[in-house]
Amino acid sequence: MxxxxxxxxxxxxxxxxxxxxxxxxxxxxxxxxxxxxxxxxxxxxxxxxxxxxxxxxxxxxxxxxxxxxxxxxxxxxxxxxxxxxxxxxxxxxxxxxxxxxxxxxxxxxxxxxxxxxxxxxxxxxxxxxxxxxxxxxxxxxxxxxxxAQPQMAGLDLACGVSTDERYRVPPAGETRYRVLAYDFGVKSHSLKLLAQRGCEVTVLPATTPTEEIVAAGADGLFVSNGPGDPEAVGHALDAIRALSGTGTPVFGICLGHQLIARAFGAETYKLKYGHRGGNHPVRRLSDGAVEITAQNHGFAVRGDEGGIPGAPELQVTHMNLNDGTVEGLQHRERPVFSVQYHPEAAPGPHDSRYLFDRFVDEMERRARGMQVDA
Missing domain, CATH: 3.50.30.20 (Carbamoyl-phosphate synthase small subunit, N-terminal domain)
Incomplete structure (x- = not known):
């Protein structure tokens, strides 16, 4: 009944x-x-x-x-x-x-x-x-x-969904790189795609101190998606700046994208109703290609025609074709890049999975550079 x-x-x-x-x-x-x-x-x-x-x-x-x-x-x-x-x-x-x-x-x-x-x-x-x-x-x-319920703006929800203890995801085959995954609400498919590319992934709680992250000496840092207001997750910004300062590649998605932007001086703001679904068109500025993307976010990085206010070190790489919001960034000098959408696409189209390959390429480039220096 x-x-x-x-x-x-x-x-x-x-x-x-x-x-x-x-x-x-x-x-x-x-x-x-x-x-x-x-x-x-x-x-x-x-x-x-x-x-x-x-x-x-x-x-x-x-x-x-x-x-x-x-x-x-x-x-x-x-x-x-x-x-x-x-x-x-x-x-x-x-x-x-x-x-x-x-x-x-x-x-x-x-x-x-x-x-x-x-x-x-x-x-x-x-x-x-x-x-x-x-x-x-x-x-x-x-x-x-x-x-009487709290507004989403100002809420730190990431710590509530992050892992309590670090854990390891083994690579599919031989270990090529050791990656730290900063867990603010990471999806299992992101970890799977990293493992498929030969990455041994250590998933870290959202509260992991910066000193531990830098001392780990990993080949790369993956900054995950997650819920809530990025402005309330300030403890992650030092780790992003510190690790990228050593030349370690950093790749962020969704909340991770917003945290990377804030780490280098950008502002974030709450969207009217957000972007959620598997059919959002995004233009890649490097070649004009349009990716159909999976998205899930209620906040965005503030940008204008001149780039990212307050963050001159960051360059816009992707734009949303529906409303013109910033969908991708890269650092002008450091091996740091991020996208607002979900390239793991679970669910969604697979247009953007090349970004995981780019992350691996950045780690390979750094490894070769270190060998030459040695």
């Missing part, structure tokens, strides 16, 4: 539907994702911590879930919103239904929502706080509770 539920936003707008997944009340920032597939990767992406994710594609759950598509130890979203939950699922890899998966992990969701109207509302007024709750809830009381 269906259990009526409601999604209420902080401005009082209500969207009614049916309870899906676990029962109860969930609070978070309501955002939308335009991916047509990959809902399990979306659910398990640590960058969605603290957010209620709305899927704009109308049929979600039709191929079930499986253990292989997890991007972390389990779901990271605060809640989940979908238009239509198919009554059956079918895929040779599927192990259980999406509904059972959400129930097992305690994720509160709602189906039957007019997700098109919800998305238009967010696009017009911006991402806002909200809650999924049973339909009989006192709406005025719930709105008060929603408005």
């Amino acid at each position: 269906p259990h009526p539920a409601v999604l209420i936003l902080e401005d009082g707008r209500a969207f009614r539907g049916e309870a899906y997944g676990a029962r109860g009340t969930a609070f978070g920032e309501v955002v939308f994702n335009t991916s047509m597939t990959g809902y399990q990767e979306v659910l398990t992406d640590p960058s969605y911590s603290g957010q209620i994710v709305t899927m704009t594609y109308p049929l979600i759950g039709n191929y079930g879930v499986n253990a292989e598509d997890e991007e972390s130890a389990g779901p990271q979203v605060a809640g989940f919103v979908l238009h239509e939950a198919p009554p059956a699922y079918s895929n040779w890899r599927a192990a259980e239904s999406l509904d059972a998966y959400l129930q097992r992990h305690g994720v509160i969701a709602i189906s039957g929502v007019d997700t098109r109207a919800l998305t238009r509302h967010i696009r017009s007024l911006g991402s806002m706080r909200g809650a999924i709750a049973p339909a009989e809830v006192d709406a005025d009381e719930l709105v008060g509770q929603i408005r």
Whole structure:
């Protein structure tokens, strides 16, 4: 028997539907994702911590879930919103239904929502706080509770999703390079792509002191994606500056891109409704090629026609073709580069996986230079 539920936003707008997944009340920032597939990767992406994710594609759950598509130890979203939950699922890899998966992990969701109207509302007024709750809830009381929740701006959520202890990911084959991965919410697919390129990856907690990172003597530093406001993660900036100052290649994505920008003097700001999905066009300025990219972020690096204000050492390498925001940077002298999007693309297109090869090339170039100097 269906259990009526409601999604209420902080401005009082209500969207009614049916309870899906676990029962109860969930609070978070309501955002939308335009991916047509990959809902399990979306659910398990640590960058969605603290957010209620709305899927704009109308049929979600039709191929079930499986253990292989997890991007972390389990779901990271605060809640989940979908238009239509198919009554059956079918895929040779599927192990259980999406509904059972959400129930097992305690994720509160709602189906039957007019997700098109919800998305238009967010696009017009911006991402806002909200809650999924049973339909009989006192709406005025719930709105008060929603408005008492913290704003996303100023929140350090990365430490909450980072690993507590360092761990090692072995290379696929012979070890070519030793890479440190600064974990602010790293996805397993990024680590897999590094391992496939011969990297032995040591994943570090977000709170690892700068001295330990520099003393490790690694061949490269990977600065991961993650949730929250980059301005609240200031402890990472010293490590990025210090390690890159030794000539060690540094590669950052998403939150890592924002932290690299801030490490060299740039500012970041909150976008109206963010970029989330697998179909965002980005122009590579070096040759004009357009990459279709996977994205998930609510903050961006501030840029203008002259480059990056406050950070003359940084050069813009990629631009978003939808709104002109900065999508990629590189340091003019140090082997440091970053992109705002997700080149591991889980889910999403594979146009940008060459960036992992570039990271390996930078480490190879440094190794050759050290051999010549010796």
